[in-house]
Amino acid sequence: MPVTSYRSASCGCCKGWVQHMRANGFAVRDVVVADVAVIKRRLGVPARLASCHTAEVAGFALEGHVPAADVKRLLQKRPPLAGLALPGMPLGSPGMESAYGKEAFTVMAFTRTGAISSFSQHAK
Amino acid sequence: MTTPLRRRQVLGLGLAGLGTAVVGPLLWDRLQRSAARAQPAGAARLASRGGVADLELVAQATRGSLPGGPAELLTYNGRSPGPLLEVNAGDRVRLRLRNELRQPTNLHFHGLHIPPTGTADNVFLSVPPGGSFDYEFTLAKDHPAGLFYVHPHQHGLSADQVFGGLSSALVVRGDLDRIPEVAAAKETVLVLKDFASASGQEAAMGVGRMLGREGPLLTVNGAINPGLAIPSGGLLRLRLLNASNARMYRLALEGHSLVLIATDGGAIATPEPLDELLLAPGERADVLVQGNQTPGSYRLLNLPYQRSGHMGMAAAEDAPRTLATLSYAGTVPPLPLPKALIPVPALPKPERTRRFVMAHAMGTGMGGMKHDMGAMGGGGMAMGGMGMGFQINGQAFEPDRIDTRVALGSTEDWLIVNDDVMDHPFHLHVNPFQVISRAGRPESQRRWKDTVLVKAGEEVRIRVTFRDFPGRTVYHCHNLDHEDLGLMGVLQIE
Ligand SMILES: [Cu+2]
Numbered sequence: 001m002p003v004t005s006y007r008s009a010s011c012g013c014c015k016g017w018v019q020h021m022r023a024n025g026f027a028v029r030d031v032v033v034a035d036v037a038v039i040k041r042r043l044g045v046p047a048r049l050a051s052c053h054t055a056e057v058a059g060f061a062l063e064g065h066v067p068a069a070d071v072k073r074l075l076q077k078r079p080p081l082a083g084l085a086l087p088g089m090p091l092g093s094p095g096m097e098s099a100y101g102k103e104a105f106t107v108m109a110f111t112r113t114g115a116i117s118s119f120s121q122h123a124k
Numbered sequence: 125m126t127t128p129l130r131r132r133q134v135l136g137l138g139l140a141g142l143g144t145a146v147v148g149p150l151l152w153d154r155l156q157r158s159a160a161r162a163q164p165a166g167a168a169r170l171a172s173r174g175g176v177a178d179l180e181l182v183a184q185a186t187r188g189s190l191p192g193g194p195a196e197l198l199t200y201n202g203r204s205p206g207p208l209l210e211v212n213a214g215d216r217v218r219l220r221l222r223n224e225l226r227q228p229t230n231l232h233f234h235g236l237h238i239p240p241t242g243t244a245d246n247v248f249l250s251v252p253p254g255g256s257f258d259y260e261f262t263l264a265k266d267h268p269a270g271l272f273y274v275h276p277h278q279h280g281l282s283a284d285q286v287f288g289g290l291s292s293a294l295v296v297r298g299d300l301d302r303i304p305e306v307a308a309a310k311e312t313v314l315v316l317k318d319f320a321s322a323s324g325q326e327a328a329m330g331v332g333r334m335l336g337r338e339g340p341l342l343t344v345n346g347a348i349n350p351g352l353a354i355p356s357g358g359l360l361r362l363r364l365l366n367a368s369n370a371r372m373y374r375l376a377l378e379g380h381s382l383v384l385i386a387t388d389g390g391a392i393a394t395p396e397p398l399d400e401l402l403l404a405p406g407e408r409a410d411v412l413v414q415g416n417q418t419p420g421s422y423r424l425l426n427l428p429y430q431r432s433g434h435m436g437m438a439a440a441e442d443a444p445r446t447l448a449t450l451s452y453a454g455t456v457p458p459l460p461l462p463k464a465l466i467p468v469p470a471l472p473k474p475e476r477t478r479r480f481v482m483a484h485a486m487g488t489g490m491g492g493m494k495h496d497m498g499a500m501g502g503g504g505m506a507m508g509g510m511g512m513g514f515q516i517n518g519q520a521f522e523p524d525r526i527d528t529r530v531a532l533g534s535t536e537d538w539l540i541v542n543d544d545v546m547d548h549p550f551h552l553h554v555n556p557f558q559v560i561s562r563a564g565r566p567e568s569q570r571r572w573k574d575t576v577l578v579k580a581g582e583e584v585r586i587r588v589t590f591r592d593f594p595g596r597t598v599y600h601c602h603n604l605d606h607e608d609l610g611l612m613g614v615l616q617i618e
Pocket residue numbers: 547548549601602603606607611
């Protein structure tokens with residue numbers, strides 16, 4: 001399944017997520033853009049769910065370091081969502097592996113009208 | 125047995141001297157101490173006497189409650205913020221730190237020009253749980269007057285400990301305090317500090333360690349929306365300290381200018397009226413407020429601030445929030461603003477320029493691989509490095525590696541480059557600096573600084589003379605989560 005990922009040149013972690021997606025069977029086009037915020041607005045990512053990079057797959061938006069397993073579940077079920085987001089850059093999420101530690105994180109789902117709900121929980 | 129404390133005792137810094145000041149609803153209405161140490165919180169203010177300051181800070185975990193449930197707060201002498209420490213230029217300072225935490229801690233005397241070694245501003249020492257350490261140093265007779273900041277600097281735990289509540293404001297009395305218009309002003313120290321909610325839900329919404337943790341509870345001297353009083357015609361000197369872990373304060377006072385008279389390292393030369401004041405973690409500012417408006421109530425506001433470039437991360441708040449409320453009370457004959465303060469001399473021509481580039485990246489232990497980390501398959505640690513973290517010039521902090529050697533007495537320009545998607549406030553220990561330019565634009569007025577905000581994608585040129593004290597110290601990001609995640613370097617002055 002083709003994924004298009006948009007990131008800024010100066011972000012030090014977005015490529016790690018691209019690599020994680022490729023390792024999990026996705027064909028990722030890695031696009032460097034001047035202003036990622038423009039893409040986030042076009043895809044309707046709620047401001048409070050923002051992370052560094054933004055991607056698109058099968059009409060869904062993927063914001064931040066969303067694990068490939070969650071993306072696969074999204075594509076199987078095709079729920080009426082605009083996309084998934086992992087706000088911020090939690091340590092230990094895909095592309096954010098660190099010897100400094102891990103943080104628990106929650107992948108959020110959002111709809112076209114901006115309704116937000118929890119999609120999956122990831123323990124430390 | 126536990127001893128519930130009275131409301132007023134919980135206030136870290138009293139709003140004493142403010143007459144009819146109304147204390148807002150408290151964060152901890154029923155603070156309780158653990159049974160083992162059931163004793164009232166210590167004094168709100170500890171001051172020197174006869175040229176000697178004999179001080180004690182006990183770092184401890186204190187059980188209390190936050191809106192939403194019970195919480196464990198970290199306190200000095202049972203308070204958060206800790207007691208206000210007040211000393212004079214020329215004083216001998218003896219400060220015993222007793223560590224009653226379950227983890228090591230230590231102290232940094234943020235902004236003081238004292239040795240980085242021995243029993244002074246030595247951040248390489250560590251006080252184990254149950255241990256104590258006697259800090260001891262002498263402030264020079266001509267040490268600038270100012271508002272300084274005592275907080276833990278235990279690498280890897282600094283953010284946890286400061287975010288948890290450990291901090292004390294330190295006032296050094298001296299030159300600025302003797303200017304008549306400044307001396308006539310009513311003075312209050314405001315420690316700005318956010319706390320996590322009892323649920324800690326905000327971390328799940330993305331404001332975690334990489335961005336730097338912020339909490340939704342905004343407090344001033346441990347209280348939510350405390351009252352401040354100003355007499356009509358009078359002057360109020362607000363001494364502001366950002367003691368938060370990562371939160372920026374973009375301050376504005378309804379109906380009033382904030383007249384800047386001092387920055388981190390002491391007085392500026394000429395008062396400068398500001399509509400708003402941006403204070404990064406670790407920064408301080410003294411402002412005068414003139415009681416020249418229609419008597420009434422005016423809110424001290426924290427305006428929204430975006431600290432991750434244009435990307436929208438950490439956009440927790442989109443509306444102004446009230447920090448404190450200023451009310452008019454009484455009338456005094458009109459007090460004038462000072463016309464001049466204390467000259468800030470130009471530093472000598474720099475002998476060299478160094479460049480420090482700050483960014484987050486996958487570390488390999490062999491320098492940065494910022495743009496090649498994809499080759500690691502998202503598993504940088506498999507390469508034997510630290511994985512994701514922050515770096516200066518491609519290297520994460522290593523306490524045993526000297527990154528920068530400078531000559532005692534020399535002057536240098538440092539170009540601080542933020543090559544990242546988020547802001548980094550850069551802090552240098554021991555020696556104050558002057559900002560020469562930001563993003564290529566020269567600064568309008570010379571100011572003494574020890575912490576400067578370098579916004580995402582921006583460059584700031586600072587100039588510093590390494591005076592008086594040889595030894596090993598550090599420079600780092602004062603978003604303390606970033607510091608703990610590697611954004612720090614070691615400086616040897618020799
Ligand atoms: Cu930083």
